[in-house]
Amino acid sequence: MVAGWSEKDDHELLARIQAGSRDAFAALVQRHTERFYRLAYRYVQNREEAEDIVQDAFLKLWEDPGRWQPERNSKFTTWFYRVVVNLCLDWQKKKRPSALDDEVSEPEGESGLDIAAIQRQEQKMLEREIAALPERQRAALNLCFAEGLSNQEAAEVIGVRLKALQSLIMRAKATLKERMKSYL
Amino acid sequence: MSTTRDQKEQKLEVMLQSRRLEPASPDLAERIVHKARHLTQNQTVSLTQWMKGLFAEFHLPRPAYVLASALIIGFIIGFTVPQNTTPADDADSLSVQSFLYADEDDL
Numbered sequence: 001m002v003a004g005w006s007e008k009d010d011h012e013l014l015a016r017i018q019a020g021s022r023d024a025f026a027a028l029v030q031r032h033t034e035r036f037y038r039l040a041y042r043y044v045q046n047r048e049e050a051e052d053i054v055q056d057a058f059l060k061l062w063e064d065p066g067r068w069q070p071e072r073n074s075k076f077t078t079w080f081y082r083v084v085v086n087l088c089l090d091w092q093k094k095k096r097p098s099a100l101d102d103e104v105s106e107p108e109g110e111s112g113l114d115i116a117a118i119q120r121q122e123q124k125m126l127e128r129e130i131a132a133l134p135e136r137q138r139a140a141l142n143l144c145f146a147e148g149l150s151n152q153e154a155a156e157v158i159g160v161r162l163k164a165l166q167s168l169i170m171r172a173k174a175t176l177k178e179r180m181k182s183y184l
Numbered sequence: 185m186s187t188t189r190d191q192k193e194q195k196l197e198v199m200l201q202s203r204r205l206e207p208a209s210p211d212l213a214e215r216i217v218h219k220a221r222h223l224t225q226n227q228t229v230s231l232t233q234w235m236k237g238l239f240a241e242f243h244l245p246r247p248a249y250v251l252a253s254a255l256i257i258g259f260i261i262g263f264t265v266p267q268n269t270t271p272a273d274d275a276d277s278l279s280v281q282s283f284l285y286a287d288e289d290d291l
Contacts, residue, residue: 037208145200184192
């Protein structure tokens with residue numbers, strides 16, 4: 001990577017990408033790949049699939065950088081989170097994640113299983129229940145809890161008001177509490 | 185009762201924050217950059233951008249400079265044209281007219 005690109009902000013890099021700079025694209029990819037991968041993984045629960053989604057999102061940006069319109073979007077990451085979420089949802093419509101298809105049995109008493117096995121089972125059950133939530137509730141949970149976005153930023157990504165986002169989180173948590181009651 | 189509910193809420197939050205994450209391949213970013221090298225950019229211009237471009241075509245870069253240049257050129261042309269040519273020009277135009285209408289008398 002060309003020295004100096006790392007100091008430029010996202011908007012500046014995007015302007016250079018729109019002018020055809022491959023170095024600016026490389027800098028943007030290096031900076032953000034990890035965070036968008038994390039989000040994609042939350043949806044698909046599979047490394048290869050999550051990597052493909054992130055790659056697809058970045059290559060679409062490279063091929064058609066005019067999709068990013070600074071006058072319409074306040075922050076690159078907010079806009080790109082939305083792009084990645086949409087790709088994940090498209091992916092889920094085409095294919096259900098195999099990792100979540102496995103049957104999850106009800107928990108046994110702690111004496112029967114070791115702690116690590118119980119935790120794995122809990123995690124599997126949780127992922128399964130999150131995957132069953134309505135789209136926007138799932139997005140709210142993934143962005144706020146897994147990605148650590150502020151409620152305001154998550155609301156911008158999903159395209160709802162702050163109050164609506166808080167209500168989405170509340171409803172999602174209530175559903176999960178109910179469905180996971182044997183694990184809590 | 186409410187303490188149990190709080191505990192459940194807390195446990196759920198802990199579970200939500202400690203969800204399993206498989207780390208990405210260390211070369212993921214390089215792979216993306218490498219793949220992009222084989223792709224060419226196709227620029228789609230949005231309506232707003234197209235309109236801006238269109239108006240930019242008609243935009244005078246610096247109106248004051250354009251006005252000043254027009255005045256200077258005007259003065260230069262004005263001073264380079266020879267003066268006191270009016271009577272001779274009139275005579276010429278008369279002779280041209282008489283030439284043009286010369287045949288009309290015969291009709």
